[in-house]
Amino acid sequence: MITIAVANQKGGVAKTTTACAVAAGLAIRGHQTLLVDLDQQRNASTSFLTPEMIETTLADVLVGHNERKPIRDAIYQTHIEGLDIAPASIRLALIERTVAIEEQYRLKDALDSLAEYSFIIIDCPPSLGMTLTQALLAASHVLVPIAAQFYPLEGVVDLTETIKATMRPNPKLSVLGYLVTVFDSRNSICAQADAKIREMFGNDVFDTVIRSNVKLQTAPAYRKTIFEHAPSSHGSTDYDSLTDELLDRLQIRTPIRMVKND
Template sequence: MAKIIAIANQKGGVAKTTTAVNLAASLAILKKRVLLVDLDSQGNATMGSGVQKNELTYTVADVLLGDAPIEAAVTKSEALYKVLGSNRELAGVELSIAEQAEREFILRDALKQIEKSYDFIIIDCAPSLSLITVNALCAADSVLIPMQCEYYALEGLADLCQTIERINQTLNPDLEILGVVRTMFDGRNALAKDVSAELENYFGKKLFDTVIPRNVRLAEAPAHGLPVIYFEKSSKGAVAYLNFAAELMKKVKQGAKA
């Protein structure tokens, strides 16, 4: 049965999609069966996986609308994982499903049909608390929070934690925070160090030890439609995400034993 992880943060620009794509690629390199679900109408995770978003026969929008079975919408990526892609068609889906019964659970029910085929299902959420994002949180076992070490990101983190708690209490009692990963980290920055220390105090063991640094290759890779490990495997960004995937696998395994 797949471990379903929603990568979420209501604040944009925290390397959420970068984390989704590179975590999926790194887990696949580590011999795990991985599906990446793109739940952002911008389709950046789709394109960053080498999949042409506007050439897809079916997308996650078709799955949510009931116009295509999920098996038909899953496609191969340029890497070793598979993708349930997205494009601008997703932008209109929320209005279409808003009046449906059990509308928060459409994605959950779709993923149940295929979850036995994967070890990990990674969901890249849009930076907003929309009905589509609620679908992701209702489908997931846990939430991974990418966090840039700056003041405004720290403020947004409190809001996100409240949102996760509300979803846990009302719609998905199994939902929990898997952990927080520090992204775009610059150890020369005093504020970054201060925020990092606050995160350590607040989250304790929920804060991943692996830190994702600011890295030029990480920024360049999406333009080539590749995860960074396929673009420049020796780069600091590629090594960091590979280490992060290994740490995440260990954390998930320990959680399963608990």
């Protein structure tokens, strides 16, 4: 099982957009995938589920002492074959109050009990707190989206320090890659930002750049993935290519799909 935390403590850098698109891209390629929404803002959850569909959330699994629920109770099928989601709740904020070491492993222990998924994609909150710690302790890889804007690397050093610190208790953790997002070729700031990011992280930066694309903003409102909402858009093409590049990096071949004859 490969568990990828999509993390950057800065908000608005396309963590959620990336987590949703990559999770869908992997499922479409035939990899059984679970999307874990660890952000109390619930944007990934509402991209796939309506509030009425949700009874149990990750907060019921991760927060509190007694009567915590098993993670299976908080897993819902999405309309994409092979893609399930564990939704968030505003009560996930309470994770930030945890102090005991063993509580920091709750997400890891819960996810370790799920053998059926090839991929777990964790959408992290925009902070460096205990919730991110839980994600990094549970993850095998981190994907760091960085928006191509003024001061793109602001805070990224603190994030890499946090990742390094988590490698002590979780030695298998590695950075899968840094991803340049919201790139607009007409804006010279974006080219400068891209250059800065590549200067800092070299080959760890994905070749794929996610271009600025309004369809990525509208898709969640229709509860559709970018691949369904606007299949020929830059957003769809770029996340398609990211999914392939990510599988290449992991040296994973896409399973051959069963061809249905009728």
